[in-house]
Amino acid sequence: MNAITEAMDRAAAAPAPDAAEGSGRRGIGNVVLEVKNISLRFGGVKALTDISFDVREHEVRAIIGPNGAGKSSMLNCINGVYTPQEGRITFRGKTFDHMNSREVAEMGIARTFQNLALFKGMSVLDNIMSGRNLKMKTNIFQQMLRNPWASAAEREETEHREFVERIIDFLEIQAYRKTPVGRLPYGLQKRVDLGRALAMQPQVLLLDEPMAGMNVEEKQDMSRFILDVNNEYGTTIVLIEHDMGVVMDISDRVVVLDYGKKIGDGTPAEVRANPEVISAYLGTSH
Ligand SMILES: Nc1ncnc2c1ncn2[C@@H]1O[C@H](COP(=O)(O)OP(=O)(O)O)[C@@H](O)[C@H]1O
């Protein structure tokens, strides 16, 4: 079955909006991801202190806060890179505390990185294809062998290529399919990184500053792609972003961190009106 239609069917079958606070783009469902009382320390540094929040199906959930607030650390806890000393994370009813990144990815949580983690010398196509590794049943050696798995492996390879080509069309990067990623402008590299994460067909996509370092036009493009992923694939998005205008435009709910503590949680309008949030942003820490 076509994965994109499958994703669209899933989105269409989603429950009616029960959180009308968003922009009303699509139905926001039940809680899929729950972060409970997470504390993370590096030696004497308290990166996160007693953080709790939840993420609902199909929503765009932003995490904002000044530099060093603990935003990336939070995503690293969710995707199994860091193991917090306290607290737990529940994804679709399954609680995990010692999960590695691969296990988390297999559960359907993918991410992009604040500092790009692409293979610069490899083509756009191959970079996005690398995101399919998790989905491949036959390994590379089986794919090279001709008998007896060859036909199954070839069929699988073709299916993966087709899926990747659809992502490339979706992200409007057809013209650069064969270009080494390192030669692309930064904004397009970020788009390829998004494509690599999408190739994993995640249910939840964690984006760490996907628009950092972009100009206004690139930010608009990226915002549009994030909303399109959210709408067309039905993917739940957790987004770290510095540009408050972008956050206000595309997110349904916002968590605000400051010095590792949660100081706000609500709709964009609510957090913007929160005095503690205002002072964190006007303070010298920004
Ligand atoms: N691997 C690490 N080792 C030591 N300290 C870290 C590590 N990762 C993050 N920190 C510290 O945790 C705090 C939060 O960092 P980070 O999560 O990167 O913040 P943000 O993404 O909000 O800018 C900072 O004080 C940072 O120096």
Ligand SMILES: [Mg+2]
């Ligand atoms: Mg960060």
